[in-house]
Amino acid sequence: QSALTQPASVSGSPGQSITISCTGTSSDVGGYNYVSWYQQHPGKAPKLMIYEVSNRPSGVPDRFSGSKSGNTASLTISGLQAEDEADYYCSSYTSSSTPLYVFGTGTKVTVL
Amino acid sequence: EVQLVESGGGLVKPGGSLRLSCAASGFTFSSYSMNWVRQAPGKGLEWVSSISSSSSYIYYADSVKGRFTISRDNAKNSLYLQMNSLRAEDTAVYYCAREVRTMIVDWGQGTLVTVSS
Numbered sequence: 001q002s003a004l005t006q007p008a009s010v011s012g013s014p015g016q017s018i019t020i021s022c023t024g025t026s027s028d029v030g031g032y033n034y035v036s037w038y039q040q041h042p043g044k045a046p047k048l049m050i051y052e053v054s055n056r057p058s059g060v061p062d063r064f065s066g067s068k069s070g071n072t073a074s075l076t077i078s079g080l081q082a083e084d085e086a087d088y089y090c091s092s093y094t095s096s097s098t099p100l101y102v103f104g105t106g107t108k109v110t111v112l
Numbered sequence: 113e114v115q116l117v118e119s120g121g122g123l124v125k126p127g128g129s130l131r132l133s134c135a136a137s138g139f140t141f142s143s144y145s146m147n148w149v150r151q152a153p154g155k156g157l158e159w160v161s162s163i164s165s166s167s168s169y170i171y172y173a174d175s176v177k178g179r180f181t182i183s184r185d186n187a188k189n190s191l192y193l194q195m196n197s198l199r200a201e202d203t204a205v206y207y208c209a210r211e212v213r214t215m216i217v218d219w220g221q222g223t224l225v226t227v228s229s
Contacts, residue, residue, distance in 0.1 A: 048216075099173050
């Protein structure tokens with residue numbers, strides 16, 4: 001099973017909105033509402049930003065939102081801030097036992 | 113506060129072995145499935161292995177099946193990954209991660225494994 005497909009990079013100016021796509025198949029993204037998004041700053045561990053497609057954990061700013069249509073999930077960052085510059089990964093539970101989870105290829109977000 | 117602290121990484125020669133450990137605290141360890149996820153230098157995240165709360169269900173990525181063994185000791189709040197027959201492509205930061213309702217929620221800080229002669 002291949003990694004989920006994300007754009008390599010997305011950029012925006014402070015205050016703008018950006019959207020990162022995550023495309024999979026009916027065996028992962030399209031088959032379950034178990035899509036998560038992680039933020040990773042250089043040298044740091046990933047941090048959960050969105051779970052079950054569109055839910056935010058406590059402490060995550062509401063400018064982060066998630067959605068899904070068919071086999072593609074999306075993460076939108078509204079009101080982009082300098083501290084949002086990081087790598088972002090999507091992930092989905094899969095119908096297979098191997099892999100149990102599949103991650104996206106990763107997107108580098110640059111705040112101009 | 114959930115804390116996951118990995119240890120045991122280091123430099124090992126191809127074909128060698130290494131055992132990673134993860135000490136968990138801040139939650140009822142015995143109630144949760146746990147995972148290992150790795151990240152090669154400059155690359156993306158790759159799920160490696162998962163173990164259910166009572167060790168009844170164990171899963172591996174095809175890339176490590178037959179070489180790696182995941183285990184846990186609920187009495188010690190600890191997760192382990194025994195890695196044998198290591199290859200250069202196993203070089204990565206290995207993260208211990210807690211699973212909640214079929215999603216990976218909490219991550220440790222990671223431990224670096226380097227396979228090189």
